[in-house]
Amino acid sequence: MIELKNISKTYLMGTSEVHALRNASLTIAPGEFLAIMGPSGSGKSTLMHILGFLDRPDRGTYSFEGTELTGLSDDELAVIRNRLIGFIFQQFHLLPRMTALENVELPLIYAGKRHLKEKAKEKITSVGLEERRGHHSNELSGGERQRVAIARALVNEPLIILADEPTGNLDSKNKDEIMGILNGLNREGKTVILVTHEPDIAQYARRVIHMRDGQIISDEPGREQLSVAASVSADTTIKNFLSKPARGIGGTEFLDYFRQAASAMISHKMRSVLSILGILIGVAAVIAMLALGEGAKTAIRAQLAALGSNLLIIRPGSPKLSGIAMESGSMTRFTFQDVETIRRMAREVRRVSAYVSGRGQVVYGNKNWNTQVEGVDVDYSPMRAAIPGVGRFFTGEEVKLREKVAVLGTTVARELFGDIDPIGETIKINLVNFRVIGVLPEKGATSFRDQDDTILVPVTTAMYRLLGKQYVDSIFVEAHAPEMLEPLTGSLEQLIIKQHRLREEDEDSFQIRNMADIRQTLETTTKTMSMLLGAIAAISLLVGGIGIMNIMLVSVTERTREIGLRKAIGANNHDILTQFLIESILMSVLGGLGGVALGAGSALLITLIAGWSVKVSVFSVVLATGFSVLVGVLFGLWPARQASRLDPIEALRYE
Secondary structure (H helix, E strand, C coil): CEEEEEEEEEEEECCEEEEEEEEEEEEECCCCEEEEECCCCCCHHHHHHHHCCCCCCCEEEEEECCEECCCCCHHHHHHHHHHHEEEECCCCCCCCCCEHHHHHHHHHHHCCCCCCHHHHHHHHHHCCCHHHCCCEHHHCCHHHHHHHHHHHHHCCCCCEEEEECCCCCCCHHHHHHHHHHHHHHHHCCCEEEEECCCHHHHCCCCEEEEEECCEEEEEEECCCCCCCCCCCCHHHCHHHHHHCCCCCCCHHHHHHHHHHHHHHHHHCHHHHHHHHHHHHHHHHHHHHHHHHHHHHHHHHHHHHHHHCCCEEEEEECCCEECCEECCCCCCCCECHHHHHHHHCCCCCEEEEEEEEEEEEEEEECCEEEEEEEEEECCCHHHHCCCCCCEECCCCHHHHHCCCCEEEECHHHHHHHHCCCCCCCCEEEECCEEEEEEEECCCCCECCCCECCCEEEEEHHHHHHHHCCCCCECEEEEEECCHHHHHHHHHHHHHHHHHHCCCCHHHHHHEEEEEHHHHHHHHHHHHHHHHHHHHHHHHHHHHHHHHHHHHHHHHHHHHCHHHHHHHHHCCCCHHHHHHHHHHHHHHHHHHHHHHHHHHHHHHHHHHHHHHCCCCCCCHHHHHHHHHHHHHHHHHHHHHHHHHHHCCCHHHHHHCC
């Protein structure tokens, strides 16, 4: 069945070479019970590792049923180990976070037979541990742990059992029990290869070889060889194994990897929590910062809505005389005639309003308040989002008749009337009586002034009865659509130059301000601020990702033996990489979900404490969560690859 020819293996120990095997040749027939003996350093364990495809020889050939196996890939060797070999280790190599039954089931996962759970129960019952299958390894005695290891070795019905000092850590009673189990397996037709340094254990074998200095020095029969019906079936030939399609990661396998990843996290709670915390803080920072930026955008949009949309403001300029700037309006002064002329541009202009302003002392009863008094036309209300929330705006007739009516800002209404309804009450503005007919909606304060600290009156009343002005301070013009603002600006410039008989070089004698430019500037600034805040938060998320990578590297180091065990029972490089990658992604996702909750809570707290406007958007949640998963993949990939590339025998020997 097995034929080794001139096998040699050399290890490097620093700068020194250690010849573990020297031209060793060996033939093993089906159904044999072979013991390999020799002192420490004789090469017996190395020989067993090569027999079990855990290690590769430097020279020589390994044939199984006439098939040369020396040149097989790592994944092909993993398949053979899983289907053909059952390992029993001196140190048991049970995973402490799993129950006895779950340890026995492990080879089934890598064989794609996870659905055959009854097989694991059958094997653990066959070694006398049916009542102990739900216990963890730290709850089992040494003999019970070794029985679990035997059940694990048998669960895939391998042809060959490799036992490396299986009784080295057991007392006499347990030794006899374990050897009795191995003897029974040999009677059933299993080929058993045993490594031991104990002569009384070697006596159970029916063939004993002795090794020294990497060479086989004797090959002796042991007890009488039994006649056993042992052969290699068609289903267990090497060609049959390797001809089957590669095992992919299906739903069941993924679920198993997910469970193992979750179990590994739970078994190292503090380490996992610290890793998750790094991502959680990063995601929370992204959510909170983007919410702050979105809130700023919303607040600016609200302020811009108060300024009006598609709006142009015409103001007198400051012409220069001999290089000296003159007083604003000293050359071009606007009148109601200009307003009416502009209003006749109906194809381009939707609304027009004259505007004047000044300060006024307002008195009601024993209360007085100094505020901004603005004289406007009827169209000002819809243009500047100044439709009263209480009461009404003044009419065109009231403007024409210079009626003494006033619409109050919320600040003025609060300071003068408190909780009293101001509608219909009479106030004095600069000693002139005005009747309150409405209260404006609240617009809030900017860094320059309180937009609600104002009073609106008819522009004619303000000019001729209150402020004593002959000319309007500015003219508000609303276009029909945003795309008409640029051509309308040109038309207005030509109209004013013509109306006031100005020269082309006198364009600085008036100004036309485009509110869309202000809107674009503010929105661009806010967008830049949001990106800056997001970038700062992303840096913290990046730091969290580096933390996960460090923790995963530590995890790989701590679990090196576990990785060696998994490879010994059939896990290939892709299996190991997938499991560690899932573990990394799982921590990132948990951190991401926790970060979303913390970020949203932080945004709410900012609103409650600081009064800032914040808005948690779906985009920011998706972005932060997606980025956290990406961090898990990117920063988990390298540790996962490091784990998958570990040599199985070196991993099992790791201290």
